[in-house]
Each structure stands twice: as structure tokens, then as C-alpha cells.
Amino acid sequence: MNISTNNLRKNYLKEVALDDLSLQLEGNKIIGLLGKNGAGKTTFMRMLAGHFQQSSGTLKVNGQNSFNNYEITKDICFVMESDNFNEKFSIKDVLAISAEFYPNWDHEYAEKLIELFQLKKKQKVKNLSKGMYSALGIITGLASHAPLTIFDEPYIGLDASYRSLFYDLLLESYQQQPRMIILSTHLIDEVSKLFEEVVILQKGRLMLHETSDDIARKHLVLTGSSEEVDKIIQNKQVIYESTMLGQKVAVLFDEEITDVGSLKVSRASLQELFVYLTKEEVKSYA
Amino acid sequence: MSNSLRDDIPLFQQIAEMIETSIAEDNLTADEKVPSTNELAKYYQINPATAAKGINLLVDQGIIYKKRGVGMFVTKEAKDIILSKKKENFFKDFVKPMLEEAERIDFNKKTIIHWIEEESE
Incomplete structure (x- = not known):
């Protein structure tokens, strides 16, 4: 699987949802797609899935544009937060339609998943609780075996236990049939360990695309006395700093530092880094 | 083995360290099979590539060896290597x-x- 965008742009009337996005993704990997609300994640995923055309720029999935192109969309399963299924259908109908659409659909596996998530096939979509609805989306995504499977916040209403089950199933399914899985989420702490690569969008643009290893390696959290920290972080790319009780914490990104003196060096979690990289300053109104 | 991983040390390193501890404490002995990358990935809910990197770290140090198509095993020298590293x-x-x-x-x-x-x- 191979995704390539160049100067990709999408406007909704005057709103710019994606602005000059150039991004290359390839191989069988689990990729985390992160960004604040309104960063353009869902727009990007919907365009990958061929839901609508771009305003300008290029978008290629395995060399072709996915819009109105079954050759490509049969290989893409996109599970959204909501609006995945027609309310009139029963779970059985949903599975039958999915089986028609996705050439690699695994019927037995879908049946097994229905049991695991304790759904009943006769139930109508409109009568499902939020959690059960999400479970049905997850089941579709996993059983599709689509070479590109995209999950956009697939677990609204699912409790921690079922979310953990989803992570187990995702890993198992990925190991049995490696494919490209894009997972967009706000629950970064829960899933960051699953990611091989991470993409962060900010205001419709690409902010960061790195392997998880590189993100961990490329940042430093320095702690020590204010003077010492200030000396070292001069002219460096500081993404976060704060001082309390004479102790200063500074987070550097993409900087090589050989000598930190007596400062303590540690690492931040992906979720913390995400917040440091994307947070707006709170302006005081006092 | 503890099921919780920390944020401040690279995950692959923690995987390697947990296997080392297990060998040092004789839970895994010479020529015994080490959990596969898939088993480790599933147990810790981590990306299989991360688990593989941790395993490779130990292969490079002569602590475990790969048997093609069979799996990974603890070398005879593993415990000595780990203990001398821990002493250092x-x-x-x-x-x-x-x-x-x-x-x-x-x-x-x-x-x-x-x-x-x-x-x-």
C-alpha cells in the first residue's frame, strides 16, 4: 500500500480544511494520525477513502486517485465515528453488504467478532447503543482485511475493557495479515504503543511525520536549575518550558546535545509531546 | 513479568531488559524458548516492530539466538553476559x-x- 499526496488542498466554501498537504506513506504499518479537533484529519481520511475530490493538488493511493474508483476503494475500508451504516439495516445486512463490497472479506472471522462483542445479528442498526454501533464498525474494519484499513475514532461509547479487546484484535489481525492501518485517535496514551509511525496534522498542514522510535529519540526533557537549563537551551528549538520553585523543565525537539552538565534528562510520552507541539497559549485576560 | 511499560525509556529497550531480568532470575534458562515477537506484541499491546527491535538487541549481544522457522532461544552464555553487564x-x-x-x-x-x-x- 502506498499513499502519496502533493500540495493537497480541500476547501469547504471559504473554509480551508486541508492546506498544501504533502505526505508519503508506504508499507504495511500501523500509523497513528493525530491532530487537534479541526486539524483536517477526517477530511484527509475521507479523501483517501474516495468520499469526495480535492480542491487542488494530487492524491494517489497505489498510484491512482480513489475518488469514484472502485478499483482502489475496494481495497480501502474506512470506519468513521458515526454514519457508517444505514439505520434501516440489521447487523446481518451490514455484514452481507460488506462481504459484497470487500473482496478479502472474512466471513468466519466476522462471525467470531460478533460473538466476542456480544452483538445479535437480528438487531437493527438504529437500535444499537453507541458502544454497540462502534463495535460493529470495528468488526467491519477488521473483517474487511482491506489492504488499507482506516479507523477514525472507532470507539465512541466503548468502555475501557472493550477498547483493550479492540487493541488485542487489531494487533492479532495485523500480524496474521500485515496491511496498512491508519488509526486516528484522541486517546493517545492508550494506543501510542501500537504505532510504528506517527503523523501529526495542524491547521490542515503536516506538522510532523516520524517513526515512533525517532520521535522518542529526537526529543529531550531537561530538568534542573533555571540558570543551567537556560544556558543549554539558548538558540535551540524549545517546544515547552516551565519553571517552578527554581526548577526549570524544558523540552527540546530535533536538537543534538552532547553535554547536559548536571541536568537531568528524561523522555516525555507521545501524548505529552503532542500537547506541547500543538497547544495554543492561554492568553491572560486579567 | 510486569505488564506495564514506562514512558520514559524506549519500549524496545524495556522489552530487552525484561527478558534479561527473566534470564538473570532463572525464569528462562539456556536453550529455552523466548516468547516470539508476536506473543510479546500481543501481551504488551505494542507494535510488533518494537518487540522485534528489543529481541534483536539481545541477539546482537549474544544473549539469544534465532533458529530459523522455530523461534528464539536463550544462549548458554546468556546469564553470564547479563550478570557481568549488571555488575558493571x-x-x-x-x-x-x-x-x-x-x-x-x-x-x-x-x-x-x-x-x-x-x-x-
Whole structure:
């Protein structure tokens, strides 16, 4: 699987949802797609899935544009937060339609998943609780075996236990049939360990695309006395700093530092880094 | 094995360290099979590539070896390698931080020595 965008742009009337996005993704990997609300994640995923055309720029999935192109969309399963299924259908109908659409659909596996998530096939979509609805989306995504499977916040209403089950199933399914899985989420702490690569969008643009290893390696959290920290972080790319009780914490990104003196060096979690990289300053109104 | 991983140390390193600890404590012995990358990935809910990197770290140090199509196994020298590594790091990891803390709180070194002697009797 191979995704390539160049100067990709999408406007909704005057709103710019994606602005000059150039991004290359390839191989069988689990990729985390992160960004604040309104960063353009869902727009990007919907365009990958061929839901609508771009305003300008290029978008290629395995060399072709996915819009109105079954050759490509049969290989893409996109599970959204909501609006995945027609309310009139029963779970059985949903599975039958999915089986028609996705050439690699695994019927037995879908049946097994229905049991695991304790759904009943006769139930109508409109009568499902939020959690059960999400479970049905997850089941579709996993059983599709689509070479590109995209999950956009697939677990609204699912409790921690079922979310953990989803992570187990995702890993198992990925190991049995490696494919490209894009997972967009706000629950970064829960899933960051699953990611091989991470993409962060900010205001419709690409902010960061790195392997998880590189993100961990490329940042430093320095702690020590204010003077010492200030000396070292001069002219460096500081993404976060704060001082309390004479102790200063500074987070550097993409900087090589050989000598930190007596400062303590540690690492931040992906979720913390995400917040440091994307947070707006709170302006005081006092 | 503890099921919780920390944020401040690279995951692959933690995987390698947990296997090392398991060998040092004789839970895994020479020529015994080490959990596969898939098993590790599933147990810790981590990306299989991360688990593989941790395993490779140990292969590079001669602590485990791969048998094609069968799996990974503990080498005969594994425990010696791990113990000598742990001995090398003992001063840096345990003694130095203790002495630094003692100095910070103005603590008498003789008392520490006395404790050690008493404890090891």
C-alpha cells in the first residue's frame, strides 16, 4: 500500500480544511494520525477513502486517485465515528453488504467478532447503543482485511475493557495479515504503543511525520536549575518550558546535545509531546 | 513479568531488559524458548516492530539466538553476559545515586557502611 499526496488542498466554501498537504506513506504499518479537533484529519481520511475530490493538488493511493474508483476503494475500508451504516439495516445486512463490497472479506472471522462483542445479528442498526454501533464498525474494519484499513475514532461509547479487546484484535489481525492501518485517535496514551509511525496534522498542514522510535529519540526533557537549563537551551528549538520553585523543565525537539552538565534528562510520552507541539497559549485576560 | 511499560525509556529497550531480568532470575534458562515477537506484541499491546527491535538487541549481544522457522532461544552464555553487564552497571545504577542522596541530606557515610555490614551478616 502506498499513499502519496502533493500540495493537497480541500476547501469547504471559504473554509480551508486541508492546506498544501504533502505526505508519503508506504508499507504495511500501523500509523497513528493525530491532530487537534479541526486539524483536517477526517477530511484527509475521507479523501483517501474516495468520499469526495480535492480542491487542488494530487492524491494517489497505489498510484491512482480513489475518488469514484472502485478499483482502489475496494481495497480501502474506512470506519468513521458515526454514519457508517444505514439505520434501516440489521447487523446481518451490514455484514452481507460488506462481504459484497470487500473482496478479502472474512466471513468466519466476522462471525467470531460478533460473538466476542456480544452483538445479535437480528438487531437493527438504529437500535444499537453507541458502544454497540462502534463495535460493529470495528468488526467491519477488521473483517474487511482491506489492504488499507482506516479507523477514525472507532470507539465512541466503548468502555475501557472493550477498547483493550479492540487493541488485542487489531494487533492479532495485523500480524496474521500485515496491511496498512491508519488509526486516528484522541486517546493517545492508550494506543501510542501500537504505532510504528506517527503523523501529526495542524491547521490542515503536516506538522510532523516520524517513526515512533525517532520521535522518542529526537526529543529531550531537561530538568534542573533555571540558570543551567537556560544556558543549554539558548538558540535551540524549545517546544515547552516551565519553571517552578527554581526548577526549570524544558523540552527540546530535533536538537543534538552532547553535554547536559548536571541536568537531568528524561523522555516525555507521545501524548505529552503532542500537547506541547500543538497547544495554543492561554492568553491572560486579567 | 510486569505488564506495564514506562514512558520514559524506549519500549524496545524495556522489552530487552525484561527478558534479561527473566534470564538473570532463572525464569528462562539456556536453550529455552523466548516468547516470539508476536506473543510479546500481543501481551504488551505494542507494535510488533518494537518487540522485534528489543529481541534483536539481545541477539546482537549474544544473549539469544534465532533458529530459523522455530523461534528464539536463550544462549548458554546468556546469564553470564547479563550478570557481568549488571555488575558493571551496579556502581552507576545503585551506589552512586545512594551516595549522592546521602550527600544531599548530609548523611553520615559510616552509618551507611554499618547498615550494609549488618544487613549482609
